[in-house]
Amino acid sequence: MNDYSYDNQTVKGFILSSLFWGVVGILIGIWISIQMWNPSWNIPPYFTFGRLRVVHTNGLAFGLGLGAIFGIFYYITMRLTKRPLLFPRLARFHLYLFNVAIALAALSLLAGMNQSLEYAELEWPLDIGVVILWVIFAINILGTIIKRREEQMYISLWFIIASVVAVAVLYIVNNLSVPAGLFKSYSIYAGINSANVQWWYGHNAVGFVFTTPILAMFYYFLPKSTGLPLYSHRLSIIAFWSLVFAYLWTGAHHLVYTPLPDWIQTLAIVFSMFLIAPSWGSVVNGYYTVAADWSKMRTNYLTKFFIFGITFYGLQTVQGPTQALRVVSQLIHYTDWVPGHVHMGTMGWVTMIVAASMYYIIPKIYNTEIYSVRVANTHFYLVLIGQLIYSVTMWITGIQQGALWKAVNPDGTLKYTFVETLVRNYPFWKLRTIGGIIFAIGMVFFIYNILMTIRKGKSLSASVA
Amino acid sequence: MAGNIYSKPVLFTIVSAIVILIGTAVTMFIPMLTPQMHPRLENLKPFTPLQLAGRDIYQREGCNNCHTQTVRPLKTEVMRYGEYSKAGEFYYDRPFLWGSKRTGPDLARIGGKYPDAWHYRHFEDPRSLFPQSNMPSYGWLKERLIDPEEVRRHMDVLNLPYTEEEIENLRGKTEMDALIAYIQSIGTAVKRRPVVKKAVVREVELKNPLAGDPRAIARGRDIFMEHCAMCHGDDAKGDIGPSLVDDVFFYVEGDLPDDDYFEVINNGTFEGMVEEGRTAKGGMPPFGEELGKDEIWSVISYIRSLKEEGR
Amino acid sequence: MRMVEDFDDIEAFEAKETRDRLPIGWLILFWGLIIWGVIYFFLYTPQFGGWSQEKAYQESVNK
Numbered sequence: 001m002n003d004y005s006y007d008n009q010t011v012k013g014f015i016l017s018s019l020f021w022g023v024v025g026i027l028i029g030i031w032i033s034i035q036m037w038n039p040s041w042n043i044p045p046y047f048t049f050g051r052l053r054v055v056h057t058n059g060l061a062f063g064l065g066l067g068a069i070f071g072i073f074y075y076i077t078m079r080l081t082k083r084p085l086l087f088p089r090l091a092r093f094h095l096y097l098f099n100v101a102i103a104l105a106a107l108s109l110l111a112g113m114n115q116s117l118e119y120a121e122l123e124w125p126l127d128i129g130v131v132i133l134w135v136i137f138a139i140n141i142l143g144t145i146i147k148r149r150e151e152q153m154y155i156s157l158w159f160i161i162a163s164v165v166a167v168a169v170l171y172i173v174n175n176l177s178v179p180a181g182l183f184k185s186y187s188i189y190a191g192i193n194s195a196n197v198q199w200w201y202g203h204n205a206v207g208f209v210f211t212t213p214i215l216a217m218f219y220y221f222l223p224k225s226t227g228l229p230l231y232s233h234r235l236s237i238i239a240f241w242s243l244v245f246a247y248l249w250t251g252a253h254h255l256v257y258t259p260l261p262d263w264i265q266t267l268a269i270v271f272s273m274f275l276i277a278p279s280w281g282s283v284v285n286g287y288y289t290v291a292a293d294w295s296k297m298r299t300n301y302l303t304k305f306f307i308f309g310i311t312f313y314g315l316q317t318v319q320g321p322t323q324a325l326r327v328v329s330q331l332i333h334y335t336d337w338v339p340g341h342v343h344m345g346t347m348g349w350v351t352m353i354v355a356a357s358m359y360y361i362i363p364k365i366y367n368t369e370i371y372s373v374r375v376a377n378t379h380f381y382l383v384l385i386g387q388l389i390y391s392v393t394m395w396i397t398g399i400q401q402g403a404l405w406k407a408v409n410p411d412g413t414l415k416y417t418f419v420e421t422l423v424r425n426y427p428f429w430k431l432r433t434i435g436g437i438i439f440a441i442g443m444v445f446f447i448y449n450i451l452m453t454i455r456k457g458k459s460l461s462a463s464v465a
Numbered sequence: 466m467a468g469n470i471y472s473k474p475v476l477f478t479i480v481s482a483i484v485i486l487i488g489t490a491v492t493m494f495i496p497m498l499t500p501q502m503h504p505r506l507e508n509l510k511p512f513t514p515l516q517l518a519g520r521d522i523y524q525r526e527g528c529n530n531c532h533t534q535t536v537r538p539l540k541t542e543v544m545r546y547g548e549y550s551k552a553g554e555f556y557y558d559r560p561f562l563w564g565s566k567r568t569g570p571d572l573a574r575i576g577g578k579y580p581d582a583w584h585y586r587h588f589e590d591p592r593s594l595f596p597q598s599n600m601p602s603y604g605w606l607k608e609r610l611i612d613p614e615e616v617r618r619h620m621d622v623l624n625l626p627y628t629e630e631e632i633e634n635l636r637g638k639t640e641m642d643a644l645i646a647y648i649q650s651i652g653t654a655v656k657r658r659p660v661v662k663k664a665v666v667r668e669v670e671l672k673n674p675l676a677g678d679p680r681a682i683a684r685g686r687d688i689f690m691e692h693c694a695m696c697h698g699d700d701a702k703g704d705i706g707p708s709l710v711d712d713v714f715f716y717v718e719g720d721l722p723d724d725d726y727f728e729v730i731n732n733g734t735f736e737g738m739v740e741e742g743r744t745a746k747g748g749m750p751p752f753g754e755e756l757g758k759d760e761i762w763s764v765i766s767y768i769r770s771l772k773e774e775g776r
Numbered sequence: 777m778r779m780v781e782d783f784d785d786i787e788a789f790e791a792k793e794t795r796d797r798l799p800i801g802w803l804i805l806f807w808g809l810i811i812w813g814v815i816y817f818f819l820y821t822p823q824f825g826g827w828s829q830e831k832a833y834q835e836s837v838n839k
Binding site (some may be wrong): 192338411 | 757
């Protein structure tokens with residue numbers, strides 16, 4: 001018996017909050033996917049595509065993503081440092097503030113308060129709120145790590161520290177602006193410089209919200225849930241340092257063929273390609289770890305979440321750098337290929353690993369088993385199918401769009417008007433909506449399973465007491 | 466191998482921060498301090514109060530979620546949208562609005578491409594011009610008035626020049642007026658470039674080789690309905706654009722020869738364009754990148770046939 | 777809520793006998809990408825290789 005307790009309530013609170021915002025974000029995602037092929041689903045002024053799309057991206061990146069990261073990082077950090085959080089009350093306050101901030105963020109975006117910086121749309125009062133949230137989190141996490149009761153820091157803690165530092169720098173620098181009223185501001189950066197700063201942020205926000213934190217979870221929960229030790233410590237060291245070093249050079253691959261100076265674009269392309277190596281360092285490490293006993297894929301229901309998740313991460317990290325190459329960017333940039341790419345990462349990699357981590361944590365907190373492995377398996381196959389439909393249809397229509405835009409007649413005139421290239425997306429966009437709905441149904445199975453596990457755990461602890 | 470850094474969290478945090486910041490410094494922070502990141506085109510004008518109010522609405526409605534504002538230096542892209550974007554065009558853009566997805570077309574060269582009336586109709590109901598468009602309708606912007614004092618505050622924050630008269634003139638302007646004023650200003654610092662098919666224009670015959678050809682007239686009718694009727698009306702008697710069956714051309718009585726018709730369709734019109742001593746006001750987009758030589762002659766044959774009928 | 781917590785033993789997380797291994801295929805990838813990157817950077821930076829996107833555009837138009 002320990003003389004202290006982990007703060008499981010806060011962890012659970014974040015997990016449930018993130019699931020709630022996840023549902024909101026996914027439903028809005030389905031809504032805007034319908035708007036793409038049926039404009040009558042736009043309800044001005046608040047529910048047009050232009051406003052809802054940012055609620056979708058922010059809701060999922062910050063609501064689902066950050067919520068899960070906060071909760072799961074608190075959980076991992078307590079266990080790897082062998083101590084409770086340094087400031088458990090602050091963590092609880094963090095949870096409340098988080099939910100208030102996300103709710104206000106969603107409302108402000110619907111109201112059209114929008115800085116027009118992708119993934120940094122929130123206006124300045126909310127930016128301040130986000131920074132406060134992050135500082136609270138950083139103090140608690142770093143403080144707990146400093147006061148730890150375990151000499152060595154495990155790999156997951158490296159990724160957590162790097163994420164905490166990087167996100168703070170990225171968010172503050174990109175959001176610097178001059179307020180022009182309570183709900184409006186103008187960026188301090190202008191023109192091509194503004195573009196360069198934004199995509200330095202935009203790409204690395206993806207890196208340090210959707211990559212490094214998820215790797216922290218992967219490196220922790222894969223060995224924990226399978227009981228298989230990590231294949232190579234050395235590989236993870238090299239992968240970590242080369243990943244966090246190379247990531248920050250790559251933002252300008254979003255700006256290939258724009259007026260940004262050529263050398264910045266080229267440097268971004270070079271480092272984007274290099275990122276295949278550290279990314280695949282983690283992929284290889286994951287595969288070799290499970291290779292010690294492949295039967296875990298059958299006997300342990302969580303293993304396939306991790307293996308499929310890291311596989312999509314591997315595909316993502318080859319596809320992404322490839323897109324940075326000029327010859328590929330020419331064809332697919334600005335098309336639906338790109339949302340297809342993003343959603344393989346978010347639906348295939350991030351939510352797979354996050355869901356598996358939650359499946360691991362919730363029963364542990366209640367000292368019980370998962371409510372139903374069958375429901376978990378159903379969840380797995382539904383989100384897998386939903387995501388594949390989404391990504392594959394978008395890749396096809398993205399290549400088609402790019403090709404139609406470039407097509408010329410023998411006499412040198414353009415073959416298609418813009419509208420002609422647009423209407424050919426509609427069948428694929430309809431299929432995408434179906435993929436999204438299947439994915440959402442999978443998530444319903446997931447949430448049901450989590451809630452039933454909590455219920456089971458509660459009645460269990462009640463009967464013990 | 467492991468080294469001690471993995472048991473010293475403060476040191477680890479500092480080292481990882483430095484490693485992270487190297488790429489940041491080289492690709493983002495240091496370039497920011499050099500003039501190459503702050504270029505300004507000679508004839509780039511700052512936003513007027515009305516244009517800035519429109520730009521605020523463009524941001525508020527999230528137009529950049531579906532429209533880009535940068536033309537890449539790629540042949541077919543320049544053909545489709547116009548001259549590729551120059552670094553010095555965006556000096557006053559805080560922030561830039563290049564976007565990342567073309568669900569709708571690029572808007573970097575939209576300024577002056579169509580007349581205002583076209584935009585009013587298109588915002589009101591995009592499907593009245595493009596039946597298969599998926600753009601939301603923005604007619605509701607006509608119901609909302611601009612607040613001049615708010616715009617003044619915004620101009621002050623951005624340190625942009627304005628006159629009291631310009632602020633006063635905002636009174637009674639709707640959000641739609643402002644948005645269209647902004648749209649019409651985008652990308653106008655760069656001169657509209659001639660259609661890439663220069664070769665075709667040079668070789669062009671002075672007389673329509675397909676004049677009176679019934680098959681060309683039928684083909685011209687189809688092309689007219691697809692590309693021209695939206696502005697000149699199904700009967701070509703004029704709507705957003707002028708009537709093509711009367712005898713007025715560029716606001717002056719009297720017809721123009723075939724090759725001028727060809728040039729106007731091929732290159733579009735722009736303010737200050739002079740044709741046979743007549744000055745255009747602009748507003749017609751070029752069709753030379755979409756329509757081949759025979760197609761343009763066919764349309765001319767069709768228009769001439771309508772005129773014949775009218776006589 | 778107070779309950780017994782299992783400690784995480786960091787030693788149990790990592791395999792002993794393979795902890796220092798770097799798969800050869802991965803090493804080839806790692807160094808290969810660095811070499812490719814250096815070459816690409818020199819070829820496609822106007823100050824070194826002479827290539828620029830505007831030049832490439834002009835060539836494609838004049839063709």
